[in-house]
Amino acid sequence: MRKVYVIGIGMTKFGKFPEKNVLEFGIEACFKAIKDANIDPKFIQIAYAGHARTGQLQGRECGVGQSILWDLGITGIPISSVGNFCSSGSTAFREAWIAVASGMYDVALAVGVEQLSVRLGKGRPLASDGIELLTSLGFAPATFFANLAARHMYEYGTTKEQMAMVAVKNRRNACFNPYAQYQDGVTIEEVLGSPMVVNPLTLYSCCPTGDGGAAAVLCSSKIARRFSRAPIEVAACALSSGVYKKQKDYTTLFVTQEAARQAYEFSGIGPEDVEVAEVHDCFTISEIVHYEDLGFCKKGEGGKMIETGETNIGGKIPVNPSGGLLSKGHPLGATGIAQVAEIVWQLRGEAGDRQVKDPKVGLTHCAGGFQESLELAEVSACTVLLFKK
Amino acid sequence: MRKVYVIGIGMTKFGKFPEKNVLEFGIEACFKAIKDANIDPKFIQIAYAGHARTGQLQGRECGVGQSILWDLGITGIPISSVGNFCSSGSTAFREAWIAVASGMYDVALAVGVEQLSVRLGKGRPLASDGIELLTSLGFAPATFFANLAARHMYEYGTTKEQMAMVAVKNRRNACFNPYAQYQDGVTIEEVLGSPMVVNPLTLYSCCPTGDGGAAAVLCSSKIARRFSRAPIEVAACALSSGVYKKQKDYTTLFVTQEAARQAYEFSGIGPEDVEVAEVHDCFTISEIVHYEDLGFCKKGEGGKMIETGETNIGGKIPVNPSGGLLSKGHPLGATGIAQVAEIVWQLRGEAGDRQVKDPKVGLTHCAGGFQESLELAEVSACTVLLFKK
Numbered sequence: 001m002r003k004v005y006v007i008g009i010g011m012t013k014f015g016k017f018p019e020k021n022v023l024e025f026g027i028e029a030c031f032k033a034i035k036d037a038n039i040d041p042k043f044i045q046i047a048y049a050g051h052a053r054t055g056q057l058q059g060r061e062c063g064v065g066q067s068i069l070w071d072l073g074i075t076g077i078p079i080s081s082v083g084n085f086c087s088s089g090s091t092a093f094r095e096a097w098i099a100v101a102s103g104m105y106d107v108a109l110a111v112g113v114e115q116l117s118v119r120l121g122k123g124r125p126l127a128s129d130g131i132e133l134l135t136s137l138g139f140a141p142a143t144f145f146a147n148l149a150a151r152h153m154y155e156y157g158t159t160k161e162q163m164a165m166v167a168v169k170n171r172r173n174a175c176f177n178p179y180a181q182y183q184d185g186v187t188i189e190e191v192l193g194s195p196m197v198v199n200p201l202t203l204y205s206c207c208p209t210g211d212g213g214a215a216a217v218l219c220s221s222k223i224a225r226r227f228s229r230a231p232i233e234v235a236a237c238a239l240s241s242g243v244y245k246k247q248k249d250y251t252t253l254f255v256t257q258e259a260a261r262q263a264y265e266f267s268g269i270g271p272e273d274v275e276v277a278e279v280h281d282c283f284t285i286s287e288i289v290h291y292e293d294l295g296f297c298k299k300g301e302g303g304k305m306i307e308t309g310e311t312n313i314g315g316k317i318p319v320n321p322s323g324g325l326l327s328k329g330h331p332l333g334a335t336g337i338a339q340v341a342e343i344v345w346q347l348r349g350e351a352g353d354r355q356v357k358d359p360k361v362g363l364t365h366c367a368g369g370f371q372e373s374l375e376l377a378e379v380s381a382c383t384v385l386l387f388k389k
Numbered sequence: 390m391r392k393v394y395v396i397g398i399g400m401t402k403f404g405k406f407p408e409k410n411v412l413e414f415g416i417e418a419c420f421k422a423i424k425d426a427n428i429d430p431k432f433i434q435i436a437y438a439g440h441a442r443t444g445q446l447q448g449r450e451c452g453v454g455q456s457i458l459w460d461l462g463i464t465g466i467p468i469s470s471v472g473n474f475c476s477s478g479s480t481a482f483r484e485a486w487i488a489v490a491s492g493m494y495d496v497a498l499a500v501g502v503e504q505l506s507v508r509l510g511k512g513r514p515l516a517s518d519g520i521e522l523l524t525s526l527g528f529a530p531a532t533f534f535a536n537l538a539a540r541h542m543y544e545y546g547t548t549k550e551q552m553a554m555v556a557v558k559n560r561r562n563a564c565f566n567p568y569a570q571y572q573d574g575v576t577i578e579e580v581l582g583s584p585m586v587v588n589p590l591t592l593y594s595c596c597p598t599g600d601g602g603a604a605a606v607l608c609s610s611k612i613a614r615r616f617s618r619a620p621i622e623v624a625a626c627a628l629s630s631g632v633y634k635k636q637k638d639y640t641t642l643f644v645t646q647e648a649a650r651q652a653y654e655f656s657g658i659g660p661e662d663v664e665v666a667e668v669h670d671c672f673t674i675s676e677i678v679h680y681e682d683l684g685f686c687k688k689g690e691g692g693k694m695i696e697t698g699e700t701n702i703g704g705k706i707p708v709n710p711s712g713g714l715l716s717k718g719h720p721l722g723a724t725g726i727a728q729v730a731e732i733v734w735q736l737r738g739e740a741g742d743r744q745v746k747d748p749k750v751g752l753t754h755c756a757g758g759f760q761e762s763l764e765l766a767e768v769s770a771c772t773v774l775l776f777k778k
Contacts, residue, residue, distance in 0.1 A: 001491060001492050001493060052450060052451055053444075053450060055442075055444030055445050055450045055472075056444050056445060056448065056450055059445065061441060061442060061444045061445055061450065061472055062441055062472040062473055062474045062477065062757075062770075063473075063474065063758065063768040063769075063770075065630075066630055066631050066632055066758075066768045066769070066770070067632065067768055069631060069632075070631065070632035070768075074631065075631030075632050076629055076630075076631050076644075076647050077629075077630070077631065078483075078627075078628035078629070078630055079473075079628075079630040079631060079770070080471055080472070080473050080480050080484070080628070080630070080770070081471065081472035081473060082469055082470065082471060082472075083444075083450055083451045083469070083470035083471075083472065084451055084452075084468075084469050084470060085451045085452065088451065091469050094467075095469070095484065098487055098488060098491055098493065099487060101491055101493070102390060102487055102490055102491030102492070102493075103390050103491070104390060104487060104490065104491075238467075239467035239468075239469070240465055240466075240467070241454075241455055241465075241466070241467055241468040241469070242455050242458060242459065242463065242464030242465050242466065242468060243455055243456065243458075243459035243464050258465050368451075369452065369455075379452040379455045379456055379459075380452075380455070381451075381452075381455070381468070381469070
């Protein structure tokens with residue numbers, strides 16, 4: 001195993017673009033990433049495309065990567081589709097990392113896409129029979145996290161206002177991110193006063209659906225030295241997945257804890273070393289719970305962490321300077337690689353008006369899944385990636 | 390990079406089982422593979438699930454591997470979905486191979502599943518708009534290969550009888566394979582007299598749709614020595630993919646040629662060394678063309694190769710002793726790993742009444758894709774895997 005570096009990243013503006021073809025997001029992101037890497041597209045030796053719902057929404061369950069790369073003039077190399085719920089993009093990134101770390105390939109491309117604004121055959125069910133039943137009974141993601149929020153409030157005294165502060169912080173950061181789906185601020189009152197989705201989660205407490213693409217070029221040290229003035233090292237690339245049956249502790253996401261444990265152990269980097277992080281804030285409560293499960297604070301202290309401003313840009317560990325899923329947007333397969341793009345920009349010092357002051361270590365965290373049964377077992381996948389300059 | 394071995398394989402009987410859940414095929418195959426490997430399920434450190442159409446057909450685009458492994462008591466490890474058309478299973482196998490070859494993991498599981506006999510929301514289109522249009526215009530896989538057959542007949546004098554011999558041979562082999570979807574013989578007359586699908590391809594010239602699962606346990610040499618008396622070495626694991634625009638030569642599948650080239654180069658094994666092969670005979674003409682593109686014979690001599698019996702069990706290079714896709718069946722995601730299972734059984738000498746005499750080197754070949762546009766560009770993926778004992 002050898003060290004792997006990111007030398008190019010690119011992404012599209014996130015938002016709703018129903019007039020576009022889902023491939024276009026990938027093509028734009030790849031062109032940008034390859035240009036950013038300063039390499040000829042012919043250098044790409046292997047590619048992975050991450051997407052979670054293009055089969056059900058656009059009838060493209062396979063071949064997404066092949067079709068995208070054709071537009072870049074790349075053909076013949078190994079290209080595969082990779083899926084892992086909301087972590088599909090970061091799982092594709094991880095496969096690219098393994099391919100380079102193995103010594104088998106020198107340059108790999110990871111691309112993630114999704115288009116949630118349009119779907120083939122409107123109105124048909126999206127999930128399998130069991131899931132469909134659960135969804136019709138109300139067990140959608142918002143319900144899962146609303147339950148978690150209620151329990152967190154009960155056990156640790158977390159408040160609705162603290163949760164709203166997550167949305168306010170991330171929307172504030174997004175104002176400085178030209179790629180973000182929403183670039184205007186909100187207040188605590190507006191978050192709390194927006195329409196109720198599942199109590200206590202209001203509309204502005206939930207990430208939007210949207211479309212977009214993101215891509216990254218990964219390479220060996222030899223290639224990094226040759227083409228990049230500012231290669232970013234991938235210090236760890238952990239994936240935890242499987243089925244977690246809910247135990248006594250309803251306020252912990254074990255899949256996050258396990259991925260974080262693996263990433264910290266692999267790299268020797270601890271949560272105290274992280275200077276900027278992109279965290280999976282699919283709902284406001286998610287970010288608070290992930291602070292805890294990633295080890296940024298003790299269990300139960302996530303609410304206090306957002307309230308004291310420790311995760312603001314300028315705070316102890318700035319979280320989601322990009323705006324996060326809540327404001328930058330969440331086109332599933334693109335999200336994990338867009339997080340990487342933000343951390344790479346931050347570590348390079350290229351994040352413009354949302355730049356964190358001189359960070360040397362960054363983390364991305366992406367978690368997804370669904371509930372398998374009424375027993376509330378959770379089928380999930382979570383990546384925790386660490387980067388250093 | 391280090392050597393990788395297969396120490397366990399398992400598969401379900403292929404066929405149409407609409408009463409089953411798609412996960413059941415994977416669970417049965419994994420149980421068998423792990424039992425065959427003689428290891429505790431807890432040894433599995435990473436897993437990949439290959440499936441091509443479970444998103445569109447069963448609403449399971451992600452999480453297939455997680456749900457299967459839950460039944461085996463495995464959770465927390467990295468598990469991903471991998472898709473690549475008909476090569477989805479062999480692409481999952483390849484990812485598992487890279488994971489072990491990299492030195493990062495000692496034991497990996499690859500599982501492939503598909504269930505084509507049932508589909509959620511019957512009647513809805515399966516492909517994206519462009520593909521749907523092409524399909525409605527008649528550009529289905531059978532059309533693609535019928536065009537290829539017509540051209541092959543024109544250029545090289547290949548006959549309908551020679552093509553039918555492929556179906557006859559593979560059905561004969563399948564009579565001795567308890568896992569095969571069809572276990573009764575057919576004659577040349579029956580193949581030629583079966584209903585026409587696309588001229589010159591009749592019903593018995595096309596592989597059936599069906600359901601099934603297959604799994605393999607891959608490991609490092611240390612683990613292989615400890616648990617297996619007959620580990621089979623993975624000598625090469627090549628994947629070629631991308632978009633191939635049809636050039637002047639309509640009788641060549643470039644994606645197969647390229648994967649074969651990579652596999653032979655990587656391993657130092659040549660086509661003349663292959664003693665048993667499982668080849669992607671989705672249609673009778675496919676097997677004939679793949680003989681040529683895999684280098685088993687010269688271009689244009691595939692028809693003669695089947696006619697002279699060189700690919701019979703007992704011939705120079707026995708091809709599809711399992712019965713192939715034409716008779717064993719073709720549940721997309723399962724096929725690539727079921728091919729590996731057959732070759733492992735053959736190399737171990739465990740193939741019963743269809744055993745090839747003492748082979749030391751085996752090959753599997755799996756190719757899939759679809760046509761992107763009316764210009765007949767082919768979005769494809771092809772694996773060529775080499776094994777030796």
